[in-house]
Amino acid sequence: MNTSTTLGVGTLPMSATQDVSGAGPVNIELTATQATVGSAQIPNAKMTVRNVNIFYGEKQAIYDVNVDIGKNQVIAMIGPSGCGKSTFLRSLNRMNDTIDSCRVEGDIRIDDENLYSPKLDVVELRARVGMVFQKPNPFPKSIYDNVAYGPKIHGLADTRVDLDEMVERSLRKAGLWDEVKDRLFQAGTGLSGGQQQRLCIARAIAVSPEVILMDEPCSALDPIATARIEELIEELSQNFTIAIVTHSMQQAARVSQRTAYFHLGRLIEVNPTEQVFTNPEHSLTESYITGRFG
Amino acid sequence: MSKTPQHLEKIQRSLVRRYRAEKAFRWCGMLAVTLGLTAVLVVFADIFMKGTGAFSATYIALDVTYDREVLGIENFADQRQVNTADWEALLKTALRKEFPDVRKRSEKRKLYALASNAAGYDIKDRLLANLRLLGETETIWILADDDIDAYYKSWLGGNAYTARLTDGQLGALQALIDTDRIQLHFNANFLSRGDSREPEQAGIKGAVVGSFMTLILTLVLSFPIGIAAAIYLEEFAPKNALTEFIEVNINNLAAVPSIIFGLLGLAIFINLFHIPRSIPIVGGLVLAVMTLPTVIITSRAAIKSVPPSIREASLGMGASRNQMVLHHVLPLALPGMLTGAIIGMARALGETAPLLMIGMVAFIVDIPRGFTDPATVLPVQIFLWADSPERAFIEKTSAAIMVLLGFLVTMNMSAVWLRKRLERRW
Amino acid sequence: MANMSFENHIVKQFDGELEEVRTRLMEMGGKVEKQLTNAIRSVVEIDSALAEQVIEQEKSVDEMELDIDEACILIIARRQPAATDLRLIMMVSKAVNDLERIGDEAKKIASHAIILAEQEGPAKGYTEVRHLGTGVVGILSNALDAFARFDVDAAMRTLNEDQQVDLDYQSALRELVTYMMEDPRSIGRVINILWVIRSLERVGDHAKNLCEQIVFVVKGKDIRHQSHIAQD
Numbered sequence: 001m002n003t004s005t006t007l008g009v010g011t012l013p014m015s016a017t018q019d020v021s022g023a024g025p026v027n028i029e030l031t032a033t034q035a036t037v038g039s040a041q042i043p044n045a046k047m048t049v050r051n052v053n054i055f056y057g058e059k060q061a062i063y064d065v066n067v068d069i070g071k072n073q074v075i076a077m078i079g080p081s082g083c084g085k086s087t088f089l090r091s092l093n094r095m096n097d098t099i100d101s102c103r104v105e106g107d108i109r110i111d112d113e114n115l116y117s118p119k120l121d122v123v124e125l126r127a128r129v130g131m132v133f134q135k136p137n138p139f140p141k142s143i144y145d146n147v148a149y150g151p152k153i154h155g156l157a158d159t160r161v162d163l164d165e166m167v168e169r170s171l172r173k174a175g176l177w178d179e180v181k182d183r184l185f186q187a188g189t190g191l192s193g194g195q196q197q198r199l200c201i202a203r204a205i206a207v208s209p210e211v212i213l214m215d216e217p218c219s220a221l222d223p224i225a226t227a228r229i230e231e232l233i234e235e236l237s238q239n240f241t242i243a244i245v246t247h248s249m250q251q252a253a254r255v256s257q258r259t260a261y262f263h264l265g266r267l268i269e270v271n272p273t274e275q276v277f278t279n280p281e282h283s284l285t286e287s288y289i290t291g292r293f294g
Numbered sequence: 295m296s297k298t299p300q301h302l303e304k305i306q307r308s309l310v311r312r313y314r315a316e317k318a319f320r321w322c323g324m325l326a327v328t329l330g331l332t333a334v335l336v337v338f339a340d341i342f343m344k345g346t347g348a349f350s351a352t353y354i355a356l357d358v359t360y361d362r363e364v365l366g367i368e369n370f371a372d373q374r375q376v377n378t379a380d381w382e383a384l385l386k387t388a389l390r391k392e393f394p395d396v397r398k399r400s401e402k403r404k405l406y407a408l409a410s411n412a413a414g415y416d417i418k419d420r421l422l423a424n425l426r427l428l429g430e431t432e433t434i435w436i437l438a439d440d441d442i443d444a445y446y447k448s449w450l451g452g453n454a455y456t457a458r459l460t461d462g463q464l465g466a467l468q469a470l471i472d473t474d475r476i477q478l479h480f481n482a483n484f485l486s487r488g489d490s491r492e493p494e495q496a497g498i499k500g501a502v503v504g505s506f507m508t509l510i511l512t513l514v515l516s517f518p519i520g521i522a523a524a525i526y527l528e529e530f531a532p533k534n535a536l537t538e539f540i541e542v543n544i545n546n547l548a549a550v551p552s553i554i555f556g557l558l559g560l561a562i563f564i565n566l567f568h569i570p571r572s573i574p575i576v577g578g579l580v581l582a583v584m585t586l587p588t589v590i591i592t593s594r595a596a597i598k599s600v601p602p603s604i605r606e607a608s609l610g611m612g613a614s615r616n617q618m619v620l621h622h623v624l625p626l627a628l629p630g631m632l633t634g635a636i637i638g639m640a641r642a643l644g645e646t647a648p649l650l651m652i653g654m655v656a657f658i659v660d661i662p663r664g665f666t667d668p669a670t671v672l673p674v675q676i677f678l679w680a681d682s683p684e685r686a687f688i689e690k691t692s693a694a695i696m697v698l699l700g701f702l703v704t705m706n707m708s709a710v711w712l713r714k715r716l717e718r719r720w
Numbered sequence: 721m722a723n724m725s726f727e728n729h730i731v732k733q734f735d736g737e738l739e740e741v742r743t744r745l746m747e748m749g750g751k752v753e754k755q756l757t758n759a760i761r762s763v764v765e766i767d768s769a770l771a772e773q774v775i776e777q778e779k780s781v782d783e784m785e786l787d788i789d790e791a792c793i794l795i796i797a798r799r800q801p802a803a804t805d806l807r808l809i810m811m812v813s814k815a816v817n818d819l820e821r822i823g824d825e826a827k828k829i830a831s832h833a834i835i836l837a838e839q840e841g842p843a844k845g846y847t848e849v850r851h852l853g854t855g856v857v858g859i860l861s862n863a864l865d866a867f868a869r870f871d872v873d874a875a876m877r878t879l880n881e882d883q884q885v886d887l888d889y890q891s892a893l894r895e896l897v898t899y900m901m902e903d904p905r906s907i908g909r910v911i912n913i914l915w916v917i918r919s920l921e922r923v924g925d926h927a928k929n930l931c932e933q934i935v936f937v938v939k940g941k942d943i944r945h946q947s948h949i950a951q952d
Contacts, residue, residue: 093610095606095609095610098605098606098609100532100533123612123613123614124612125612126609126610126611126612127612130610130611131606131610133603133606133607133610135603137601137603137604137606137607138607139604139607139608139622140604140625140626149608149611149613149621150611150612153611153612153613153617153621154612200607203607203611204610204611207611207612249800249802250800253802277802277803277806278802278803278806278807278940279803279807279939279940279941280803285803286803286804287728289802289803290729290801290802290803290804290805291729291730291731291734291799291802291805292728292729292730293730
């Protein structure tokens, strides 16, 4: 069903470049110069990403990404498997450093400080940009020690009382306190999957980071546990800047204010979430979120 | 739909075939396991049957009179007099009294041969421990000679071995048996003495202590070095051609025959550094070098088995690499490393070949008191005894094997126990 | 743009379900169009039997509404549609409502046709009904065509046509008021005619809604309550 678009219904940025004829599977030539559509750059950004390319050895995983991450906002990154969204997320707190073959080019800043400048210490960076992983990965230690680990290694607590307080506050923020207050010194690995993930979130926020990165935090959880995490993300977004990679489009639609769509290492579209899920600008985004590939 | 019954029939037919194959396979497996177990059991039973004899020894009851005249000691405070005194004379007197019929000199000598030539020292120790016995007469159990021991044990078994005894000795023994003055007692000597040319006096303690010292040294050297090397290679070393080369060579070293390590020890530790031969230090060094590759390989496997999620979690929390390793990776890998080390130790405990090259095969009577005393180790002791002509050494050899096996089993069990105990779930 | 394909989902049943909903909406549209034409004919040709038939048929239109609505709810619950799919489902769900209302108006017109057939008096106002009726039916069928082809241009043209219907409605009103002033005996009849053209005007509005929703599906832009856009 292809009709020519001559009508001026508002200003539609979709121009002839994306005009795909025929109703066959979406097949759009990606060129290196193709720019991200939508509003990738916003005022009041916590982190800015400019012209970022990421390589694994010879293989390029991320092509020329430009995007802002808004302060106290949730930005969701979606896209088919292998589109590079996790790689991109991990470059935001330099977790990619642990992979020898990985190379990041471009400019990533947090509050105008360059992440990859030699002046910035990676340990300090990770205290400012925390991370929650796909699989709940509490340390095989007690619940208390899990949460206290960050403050301990960064020397945040002066006294035992301080530390106790930090642990309690973090567990409360993660909505876990009431469930575990009577067994703080039992193993964190004895908790249910959802509780473990909230423990990991408590562990991440114990060092009061500014940004929290979440790499598919609910993919190993059941729907109820997922709902609790989503609720938590919503609460946390009042005080923290959150970037979340998710495979669940519904989840992205529920928790985020902005959504970024990645495809084959390119950032195709960034727009307010409500727009992406009702009326995406790019036809690739459209095809992905309507379940036509991915 | 008419196809369905045929279909089912086919499936059923194939099921029969499949179950038959499965059953056959299971039988094969069980047969293999049974064969293996039987072989092990036969060997164990053989060793056990031969070896238990060594834990008991034949003793003869004699009325010994502690006669100062016979001893010829005037002053017991004089060490020289005490040491040069003829302690065996007390025994001989007691034997003559027991068998007054024996007159001929040659027969007398045979009579004296009933007792072990160490029995005099036992009497000496006994008297010196309690000088009030002087002049008294008491019945004590005297260790019999190894030939008597062999005869008596075989006689008890119903098939007396008389080849090395004279008629006179047999008659005397019969008299002792009749009066119940010959008995089997627990052989404390076997566990408390060093090696000896006389089988009835030969003990395993020297070898056990030697093995223990050597192994302590091996553990102290190879465990920390092995773990440090494993951690460095696994967590810190850059992945380049050099580390690749090192890795390949560590794997190769683990497969090098142990005797090569003996030669290496001989060339380097003894010839180059002039460490005296036959001492636990050099044995420990050689065995440490030999077990190092094993420890490194098992430790690396243990480190590799620590889930990457834990590393990511700690790095994501802002831990440095060092903190990540010390706080998270090492505690999780330690049980695996320990089991690896213990299994390496167990291998070192059973090793003979490299020690032959560095002189730990010597005949050493004294129990080593330190790392610089000449020593031998259990497997070498077994090798030496197995080589000895005396019939009584057969049971000593088997008993020594039992002790060695006991140690090996204990070490392996402790490895399992440690792993169970320390292993944490995640 | 307007790559309005509802196919090529990874889940093939989803394609089928969307197609099914669309087809049924078209069917319902056809049915309603028929009802409206018949209702107008029953007025103009004073055919009570036809009017009875229209009233009778209205029930089946209601049933179709319920059916399609249920199908939409099922799709939302099962497939969580997004973007165009979501817009299509929302549009269908609303369009079905508009179509049902048009069906209601057709029924009202038919019942007035029966009353008119029984009433004595001069046959005034039929011309206006015919004229307005033709216009409204035209809009409705254009709207349905636009939906069938997801033709935004046609939908926009139809939106503009509705303004003509409004003008026609205004002049018909004036005409009828004149009749009543001229001949007070005709007031009873003319009031019934008034109801009929009032219904026709409502049908025009519903048809307009349909067009707006087509634009929403294709463009993702909500142009309701934005009269200025129509003038672009």
